[in-house]
Amino acid sequence: MMQDSIPACFSAGEKLSDDHAAVTRSGQSIFMSVYRTKIADQCRLITVTWCKNLLLHGLSVSVDGSSGDGQYTCKVELKPWYFWRKQGSKHFLVDSKPVDIFWDLKAAKFNGETEPSSEYYVAVVCDEEVILLLGDLKKDAYRKTGCRPALIEPILVSRKEHVFGKKKFSTRVKFHDKGRMHEISIECKNRINSSGISIDGVDPEMEIRIDGKLFIHVKHLQWKFRGNESIHLNKVRIEVYWDVHDWIFNPGLRHALFIFKPVLLSTSPSSVSELSSPPFSSSTSTPLSSQTGSSGSIEGLNSNNSSDFCLFLYAWKVE
Secondary structure, X not given: OOEOOOOOOOOOOOOOOOHHHHHHHHOOEEEEEEEEEEEOOEEEEEEEEEEEOOXXXXXXXXXXXXXXXXXXXXXXXXXXXXXXXXXXXXXEEEOOEEEEEEEEOOOOEOOOOOOOOEOOEEEEEEOXXXXXXXXXOHHHHHHHHOOEEOOOOOEEEEEEEEEEEOOEEEEEEOOOOOOOOEEEEEEEEOOEOOOOOEOOOOOOEEEEEEOOEEEEEEOOOOOOOEEEEEEEEOOEEEEEEEEOHHHHHOOOOEEEEEEEEEEEOOOOHHXXXXXXXXXXXXXXXXXXXXOOOEOOOOOOOOOXXXXXXXXXXXEEEOO
């Protein structure tokens, strides 16, 4: 299985042995979106990564090789003094099949975020078809590439985000293709020391809100640092898993992991049971963050519909 690969904003091009250490050193925000579609006559994964630190924005587009062994990657550094890099294209071969990446980020609006919100496009082309198109400048993308839309619509498999904060962490996400954007907010209240003892005399608590509404309230967090709950948002059930062990018991800059897994209410009972089973149990000491390393695990690589999607939120707590 292929392991997660998190670029360090591509600043030096070195291969990092510890991805989480790279995030810690750079203090960067990272958004990774994984899509499944047909490329070079095979069903493959395309990973689009946006990262941001004090010096630059970075964009990386990677395509899986055969049987998940190796990746073909296009990396773009959007430094202020490299204006020409904000528009261009790159060409590489995937199992001897030509693949082209086109991008136009000259007028992209980031609004202070890591991922652009408008006025841009990123297109992946193979066999004269645009197999993946991101951004709102779709007409410009088709004009530039001179290619038609692919007959197979790409499926968003997972999204991973690394965010930094002191007490509150937030992100925006769609739980299925035709749904609207939702804002997730996670807040850890009250402080404790490395032994799990309250500093302020009040036990730590955690609140998870969606669109401002409180859905999960965990009291005595020092005892319930790992867990899961089911919530209902409109017509979708969402399984929420959390692992905040390192926030509480490991000093320094550490991350908690939250997983949001939508389950369609029309799903059969057997598959619901399989999807909603916790990715960890109280009888194991292995952190949840250690169980999501491979692209073939909980992120789901089966051929179902939008219920495949998972959001992985790595929340880095800054003291």
